[in-house]
Amino acid sequence: MIKRKRLLMHVGPVDIYDEVLYAGLKHNVGFSSEEFVQAFQFCLKETRKLFRVDNSYQPFIIPGSGTSAMESVTSFLGKDNKVLVASNGVFGDRWVNIFKRYPLKVDYLGSEVGDYVSVDKIEEKVRKEKYDLVTLTHVETSTGVRQPIEETVKRIRDYVDLIVVDGVSSVGAEEVRAKDWGVDIYLTASQKAIGAPPGLGILVASEKAMESIKGDSVAGYYLDLRNWLPVMRNMEDGKGSYFATPPVHTIFMLAQAFKLIQEEGLDNRIKRHEKVAKVIRAGIESMGLRLVAKRPESYSNTVTGVILNKVRAEEVLKEIVNEGVELAPGVHPALQGRYVRIGHMGWVTPNDAVVTISAVERTLRKLGEDINVGSGVRSAQAFILDG
Numbered sequence: 001m002i003k004r005k006r007l008l009m010h011v012g013p014v015d016i017y018d019e020v021l022y023a024g025l026k027h028n029v030g031f032s033s034e035e036f037v038q039a040f041q042f043c044l045k046e047t048r049k050l051f052r053v054d055n056s057y058q059p060f061i062i063p064g065s066g067t068s069a070m071e072s073v074t075s076f077l078g079k080d081n082k083v084l085v086a087s088n089g090v091f092g093d094r095w096v097n098i099f100k101r102y103p104l105k106v107d108y109l110g111s112e113v114g115d116y117v118s119v120d121k122i123e124e125k126v127r128k129e130k131y132d133l134v135t136l137t138h139v140e141t142s143t144g145v146r147q148p149i150e151e152t153v154k155r156i157r158d159y160v161d162l163i164v165v166d167g168v169s170s171v172g173a174e175e176v177r178a179k180d181w182g183v184d185i186y187l188t189a190s191q192k193a194i195g196a197p198p199g200l201g202i203l204v205a206s207e208k209a210m211e212s213i214k215g216d217s218v219a220g221y222y223l224d225l226r227n228w229l230p231v232m233r234n235m236e237d238g239k240g241s242y243f244a245t246p247p248v249h250t251i252f253m254l255a256q257a258f259k260l261i262q263e264e265g266l267d268n269r270i271k272r273h274e275k276v277a278k279v280i281r282a283g284i285e286s287m288g289l290r291l292v293a294k295r296p297e298s299y300s301n302t303v304t305g306v307i308l309n310k311v312r313a314e315e316v317l318k319e320i321v322n323e324g325v326e327l328a329p330g331v332h333p334a335l336q337g338r339y340v341r342i343g344h345m346g347w348v349t350p351n352d353a354v355v356t357i358s359a360v361e362r363t364l365r366k367l368g369e370d371i372n373v374g375s376g377v378r379s380a381q382a383f384i385l386d387g
């Protein structure tokens with residue numbers, strides 16, 4: 001009996017290179033040690049590049065996960081501020097759950113399942129009412145749907161104070177241009193397309209956003225970015241600094257992931273993600289299955305939601321592990337049990353995509369789904385060779 005090797009095609013945490021994991025196996029490194037400060041400094045500088053911003057944006061790397069980065073956005077809000085949540089699914093909705101805990105006024109604009117939020121409707125809403133802050137989700141991980149951020153921001157920029165984009169499932173894999181697009185706060189997490197372990201919320205904030213942080217905010221204590229700001233500034237200056245114990249080992253791993261991103265080049269990384277996503281979709285569609293994302297222009301480079309015809313999602317997820325691949329469950333309540341998600345973020349390759357498609361074919365055939373076995377793999381191969 002041999003131990004099964006498993007390909008993790010999940011939505012996060014994703015497959016992580018050993019050299020990234022090993023970078024965290026450090027001992028005797030305090031949070032003010034030269035080694036650690038250098039790693040932190042490097043991560044802050046690379047964070048700016050990742051979001052394509054210059055020194056006018058302040059980067060933050062804070063403990064927690066994507067949700068901690070989301071909740072830290074309360075640092076930019078004062079009592080009774082008015083917020084619009086434009087949500088394309090489960091993670092967009094999370095903003096409401098966060099903001100409801102604070103003395104804020106929250107409006108909500110949703111989308112149909114599998115679609116993004118209508119840009120016309122967002123524009124109409126912000127023209128009618130003045131909002132202090134609007135949230136958008138770049139790639140909605142529950143469905144794999146991508147919001148056209150550049151276009152959306154262009155249409156609403158003049159009417160709202162601050163625009164926040166959740167890029168947890170996009171940064172490092174999709175085109176992201178925080179400054180050029182006029183996004184004030186763009187956030188992500190370590191465990192997705194950056195390809196590091198979970199444990200860090202990562203964001204950049206514009207000058208305008210940093211101005212608004214000066215007054216009183218509704219933020220709690222731990223996620224008040226005013227407490228983290230001196231740490232970020234000192235670390236970037238190469239000086240040790242403390243507000244609360246940083247996850248030292250995870251920062252070393254993040255630094256290693258950033259080194260590998262640097263070696264690959266961000267543009268190449270985005271292109272690789274795009275190619276892998278196309279190979280996956282070519283395979284899934286020619287098998288005769290439908291995608292959750294309705295419009296081709298909203299297909300993402302990072303997550304593909306696959307609707308099952310007959311079999312239940314739980315059975316597929318259980319069985320496909322025996323075929324050597326792990327996928328992610330569907331989490332959108334409207335499609336519960338009827339779809340699975342293929343995550344393709346981090347260090348994925350077209351070869352991983354073909355392996356995944358072949359495992360999906362075998363699994364579905366075993367479970368009695370009516371699919372064309374072999375045609376998915378054939379289309380995936382053809383796409384890799386001929387585009």
Ligand SMILES: Cc1ncc(COP(=O)(O)O)c(C=O)c1O
Binds near residue numbers: 066142167
């Ligand atoms: C788009 C999006 N936003 C926010 C989150 C929350 O991040 P975390 O689970 O790291 O707290 C996730 C997690 O998957 C996500 O996909």
